[in-house]
Amino acid sequence: MSEVKEIDWYTLAGAGIIGGLICIYAAVILDAALGVNYFIFLGAIGAILATLWGADAVRKICKYGIGTGVPSIGMLAFGMGLLATLLGLKFGDYLVAKNILAMEVVGGIKAGLLVGPLAALVMALVQGFVIGFIAQNILKMKIPTMQVGMTMISGAASLIYLGYTVTIAGAFDFGTLVNNVINTGFIAPLFIVGALPMLHPFNACLGPDENQRRTLTLGVEAALMSTVIFGILSFAIFPNDIIGPVITVLLGLVAWVFAYLAYWQKVKESGTIILPTGLLPKKEEGQ
Amino acid sequence: MDPITLILIIALIAIGGLAVGIGVHFVPVGGAPAAMAQATGIGTGTTMLAASSGFLGLISAGLVTAEIVSGKISYPGFAEAVANGTIFTMDKITDPTILQAIAIIVVAGIVGAMLMMVILCVMPNILYIFGLGVPLASAKVKKDPITGDVQYTYVTKGTEGHGTPTVAVISSLIGGLLGGAGGALIYLALLGGQLSIATAAFGAVGIFFVNSVLASYNITGTIEGFHDPKFKRWPRAFIACLVASFVLGIWAAGIVFLGA
Amino acid sequence: MEELAVSLGTLALMGACATIAGAAEDLESDFGSQSNANSQVQLAPQVGYLHRVYNKAICGEPVAYGLLSATGAAVAFALATAFAVNIVIALALGAAVAALMYGVYATTAYMGRLTGQKRFGQPIYIDVLLTTTPPIIAHAFIATMGIATFSYLLNVIIGQPFPFPILALLWGIMTGGMGSAVGDVHYGAERQYQYKPFGMGLPAAQSGKIVQKGEVGLRNSIDIAGFCVKHGGPLTGLGLGLTVFVDLWRHIIFIEFVNGWGAMIAGLLVIVVWVIGNRFLEVWARKAYGPFKKEEAT
Numbered sequence: 001m002s003e004v005k006e007i008d009w010y011t012l013a014g015a016g017i018i019g020g021l022i023c024i025y026a027a028v029i030l031d032a033a034l035g036v037n038y039f040i041f042l043g044a045i046g047a048i049l050a051t052l053w054g055a056d057a058v059r060k061i062c063k064y065g066i067g068t069g070v071p072s073i074g075m076l077a078f079g080m081g082l083l084a085t086l087l088g089l090k091f092g093d094y095l096v097a098k099n100i101l102a103m104e105v106v107g108g109i110k111a112g113l114l115v116g117p118l119a120a121l122v123m124a125l126v127q128g129f130v131i132g133f134i135a136q137n138i139l140k141m142k143i144p145t146m147q148v149g150m151t152m153i154s155g156a157a158s159l160i161y162l163g164y165t166v167t168i169a170g171a172f173d174f175g176t177l178v179n180n181v182i183n184t185g186f187i188a189p190l191f192i193v194g195a196l197p198m199l200h201p202f203n204a205c206l207g208p209d210e211n212q213r214r215t216l217t218l219g220v221e222a223a224l225m226s227t228v229i230f231g232i233l234s235f236a237i238f239p240n241d242i243i244g245p246v247i248t249v250l251l252g253l254v255a256w257v258f259a260y261l262a263y264w265q266k267v268k269e270s271g272t273i274i275l276p277t278g279l280l281p282k283k284e285e286g287q
Numbered sequence: 288m289d290p291i292t293l294i295l296i297i298a299l300i301a302i303g304g305l306a307v308g309i310g311v312h313f314v315p316v317g318g319a320p321a322a323m324a325q326a327t328g329i330g331t332g333t334t335m336l337a338a339s340s341g342f343l344g345l346i347s348a349g350l351v352t353a354e355i356v357s358g359k360i361s362y363p364g365f366a367e368a369v370a371n372g373t374i375f376t377m378d379k380i381t382d383p384t385i386l387q388a389i390a391i392i393v394v395a396g397i398v399g400a401m402l403m404m405v406i407l408c409v410m411p412n413i414l415y416i417f418g419l420g421v422p423l424a425s426a427k428v429k430k431d432p433i434t435g436d437v438q439y440t441y442v443t444k445g446t447e448g449h450g451t452p453t454v455a456v457i458s459s460l461i462g463g464l465l466g467g468a469g470g471a472l473i474y475l476a477l478l479g480g481q482l483s484i485a486t487a488a489f490g491a492v493g494i495f496f497v498n499s500v501l502a503s504y505n506i507t508g509t510i511e512g513f514h515d516p517k518f519k520r521w522p523r524a525f526i527a528c529l530v531a532s533f534v535l536g537i538w539a540a541g542i543v544f545l546g547a
Numbered sequence: 548m549e550e551l552a553v554s555l556g557t558l559a560l561m562g563a564c565a566t567i568a569g570a571a572e573d574l575e576s577d578f579g580s581q582s583n584a585n586s587q588v589q590l591a592p593q594v595g596y597l598h599r600v601y602n603k604a605i606c607g608e609p610v611a612y613g614l615l616s617a618t619g620a621a622v623a624f625a626l627a628t629a630f631a632v633n634i635v636i637a638l639a640l641g642a643a644v645a646a647l648m649y650g651v652y653a654t655t656a657y658m659g660r661l662t663g664q665k666r667f668g669q670p671i672y673i674d675v676l677l678t679t680t681p682p683i684i685a686h687a688f689i690a691t692m693g694i695a696t697f698s699y700l701l702n703v704i705i706g707q708p709f710p711f712p713i714l715a716l717l718w719g720i721m722t723g724g725m726g727s728a729v730g731d732v733h734y735g736a737e738r739q740y741q742y743k744p745f746g747m748g749l750p751a752a753q754s755g756k757i758v759q760k761g762e763v764g765l766r767n768s769i770d771i772a773g774f775c776v777k778h779g780g781p782l783t784g785l786g787l788g789l790t791v792f793v794d795l796w797r798h799i800i801f802i803e804f805v806n807g808w809g810a811m812i813a814g815l816l817v818i819v820v821w822v823i824g825n826r827f828l829e830v831w832a833r834k835a836y837g838p839f840k841k842e843e844a845t
Contacts, residue, residue: 066504068332068333068334068500068503068504068506068507068508069332069334069606069607070606071606071607071610072332072334072335072500072503073500074606074610075334075496075500075610076496076497076500076501078493078496079492079493079494079495079496079497079500080493080497080531080535082489082490082493083490083493083494083535083538083539083542084538086486086490086538086542087538087539087541087542087545090541090542090545090546091541091545093545094545123538127534127535127538130530130531130534131497131501131531134501134527134530134531135501135504135527138523138526138527138530139501139504139505139523139524139527140523141504178483178486182483182485182486182489183483183485183486183710184624184628184710184712185485185620185621185624185709185710185711185712185713185714186621186624186625186712187485187489187712187713188489188617188620188621188710188712188713188715188716189617189618189621189712189716191489191492191493191617191716192610192613192614192617192618192716193614193617193618196605196606196610196614196652199606200605200606200652200655200656201659203604203605203606203656204604204605204655204656204659204660204663205659205660205662205663206660206663207660207662207663207664208663208664208666209662209663209664209665209666210663214659214662215659218655218659221655222652222655225648225651225652228648229618229621229622229644229648232622232625232626232644233621233622233625234625235625235626235629235630236624236625236626236628236629239628239629239630242629260651260655263655263658264658267658267659267662267671270662270665271665272661272662272665272670272671273665273668273670273671274670274671274673275670275671275672275673276672276673276674277672277673277674278672279765280597280598280599280759280765281597281668281670318583319582319583319584319585319586319587319735320751321583321732322582322583322584322727322731322732322734322735322736323583323587323735323736323739323740323748323749323754324732324735324736324747324748324749325736325748325749325750325751325754329728330583330727330728330731330732330735331582331583331607331608331609331724331727331728332607332609332727335607335609335610335720335723335724335727336724336728338609338720338724339609339720339721339723339724339725342717342718342720342721343717343721343790343794345717346701346707346709346714346717346794347794347798349707349708349709350705350706350707350708350798351798351802351807351810352708353706353707353708354706354802354807355807357706359802359803360802360803360806360807361806362806391806391807391808391811394808394811395810395811398810398811398814398815398818399794399814401814401815401818402790402793402794402814402817402818403721403790403794405818405821405822405825406725406786406789406790406793406821407724407725407728407729407786408825409821409822409824409825409828410725410728410729410782410783410785410786410789411728411729411732412825412828412829413782413828414729414732414733414778414779414782415732416828416831416832417778418732418733418737418778418779418782419732419733419736419737419745419746419748420745420746420836421746421747421748421832421836422829422832422833422836422838423829423832423833434826436829436833437838437842440838440839440840440841440842441833441838441839442748442839443747443748443749443750443839444750444839444840445748445750445751445752445753446748446749446750446751447751448748449736449748452829453822453825453826453829456822456825457822460818460822484708484709485709485710485713488709488713489713492713492716492717
């Protein structure tokens with residue numbers, strides 16, 4: 001198994017950023033163009049790509065042992081991503097309000113608004129860079145991957161916020177985020193159910209025989225469960241138009257079954273002894 | 288938008304974050320070894336222990352703010368100032384009624400956090416004494432600096448102490464004081480910028496997490512409180528949390544500025 | 548006066564919910580060896596002590612309970628808003644969804660941790676997975692239901708203005724903090740190392756050498772919860788119940804005095820009482836148990 005080459009984290013970062021942004025934009029633009037909410041599940045796909053990116057970055061940082069539990073890094077990422085994301089989206093709204101970039105793209109969406117997610121991502125990356133710099137140079141953690149890794153998890157957290165916001169509420173403007181996601185309290189699961197798929201894979205798989213493919217498979221599996229949860233939450237936002245949420249929940253469930261089986265397959269392939277039941281295996285004497 | 292408002296928001300968030308970051312260093316954290324009766328302190332990770340106490344402070348502060356806004360306890364002018372975003376202007380911030388309202392909210396945060404912290408310290412002690420039959424002792428100091436009790440004779444050989452002796456309880460209370468005050472200040476700063484209650488609350492949670500995680504990176508593992516040699520590392524966390532919270536404050540001020 | 552009675556009645560209900568949730572939380576973490584005790588379960592195969600104990604490293608208890616409670620509360624809120632489901636039923640459904648999701652996380656963590664250290668020869672037992680996961684889900688359901696319920700009451704009746712899923716997240720993290728601070732001590736220091744004499748801490752050299760055999764056959768995680776229910780679980784419940792009750796009790800009763808400062812003074816007095824009580828306990832334990840070695844002449 002270990003002969004399989006690991007995917008480079010810059011490759012995953014590229015997939016996360018480009019794929020994530022494309023999915024988030026596609027979800028909102030397609031929905032607006034057709035006047036439906038069927039495509040909100042695309043937001044979750046964007047978030048899953050970002051989760052993969054973040055999970056790999058968490059893996060690369062925490063390999064060195066950070067002196068406290070793995071989950072704390074996810075909390076840090078989502079804590080610092082929140083305000084940066086809010087500011088980015090607010091910036092998009094501000095452009096619309098001031099009639100800058102006011103040409104209409106499709107279905108009443110103005111170009112200024114589309115700047116929001118990009119601005120959010122950039123600000124989150126800046127924020128992560130600052131925190132990474134602090135951790136590396138002021139707290140002197142001496143982890144070679146800290147600076148880049150921190151930047152990456154902050155960006156991933158921002159994209160996960162954006163992706164699942166689209167899944168829950170079908171839009172990424174500041175007003176929707178505040179009214180439909182934060183004031184309803186859905187930000188609480190968004191914070192923690194969004195963070196878990198990023199930090200759980202490495203936390204669950206760590207050890208000397210950890211393997212990137214298996215860890216990332218687990219990341220996809222966990223993110224699909226989150227997708228189902230956010231699909232359920234979006235019923236509250238679209239109570240009269242439940243086709244979009246239903247599509248999200250069903251697709252999420254089906255894909256989750258396949259992901260879980262794929263993870264199980266990876267566990268079996270790894271060569272760990274799997275016993276239906278029984279006593280402890282005999283160890284060689286003298287150990 | 289009044290520039291003083293923006294400056295005060297950034298300053299309050301920076302001070303609040305700093306208080307959280309320093310407060311974490313006072314909390315006696317034993318982590319997994321504490322749960323094995325192998326080290327002094329409370330058996331939870333640094334980040335989450337500080338967060339647990341700070342969040343009760345945040346809930347208390349939110350409750351008291353609501354009581355003031357609803358008029359159950361009367362601090363006239365506070366509710367309007369929060370509603371129209373003028374609370375952080377020069378004439379409001381020098382108004383004694385408003386200052387008293389801010390004070391009671393911060394104190395509510397402090398009391399909530401200290402209460403959670405003391406329960407988190409004492410409940411495990413009951414379990415250490417009656418469930419495991421071990422006395423409370425610290426291996427980092429020979430004598431308890433507050434009560435003067437001899438410590439090292441009560442430490443099991445091969446461990447670094449067990450339970451949370453009085454000095455660590457007092458230290459945890461200082462930690463709760465700083466953490467609760469920091470959380471309440473951040474909440475007030477965001478609320479004063481006309482963000483919704485939920486946004487202010489969750490923004491405070493996010494900023495709280497950033498600072499407590501950075502502080503726990505500085506501590507790396509376990510700490511017993513202000514008498515622990517590791518406590519001398521605090522200046523690093525001071526700079527780290529101040530810079531990090533300052534940047535977060537700028538984002539928050541940016542949201543407030545663009546919202547105007 | 549009537550308002551006060553309603554508030555206090557609600558508070559009593561909240562305290563009860565918190566006590567049940569706390570106790571269930573600790574037992575659930577014992578079933579899975581989560582949080583602190585996990586480090587030993589993880590270490591044991593590396594020092595040659597294979598075992599048949601569940602190894603549920605989802606994340607620390609505070610984060611795990613934040614996850615459960617926030618999910619449960621938000622799903623309940625979504626169902627109540629979208630389909631006008633009665634809130635009690637919605638809370639139960641939300642807690643069920645959250646607990647099931649948590650069960651899946653538990654299985655992947657068990658498989659993942661053992662695969663990650665396969666070189667130490669610790670096998671994955673399918674029967675451990677199948678018999679221990681249902682109790683985990685069941686206890687997680689009780690705890691989530693309790694936390695989500697009292698968060699809802701705190702928001703709707705006591706009037707805390709944060710939306711109740713956010714309150715559930717915060718209370719979930721506090722519940723997990725309480726569970727790993729209080730309950731884990733009983734599991735970690737006592738149940739995992741029952742061969743050591745009662746009344747001593749665990750020397751660092753003994754780490755990882757956990758008890759492998761149970762009263763009958765090999766020790767499993769269900770035995771462990773059966774032991775911890777005697778002391779660790781109830782104390783965790785008591786701790787959380789007291790936190791919820793005392794903090795809001797001093798607020799509700801004394802907020803009307805001295806323009807709000809009464810509640811603060813009462814809170815400080817409560818803290819002082821706890822510290823004094825702790826001091827008495829400490830002195831009593833030192834007298835009753837005595838030192839481990841003689842004091843050196845200085």
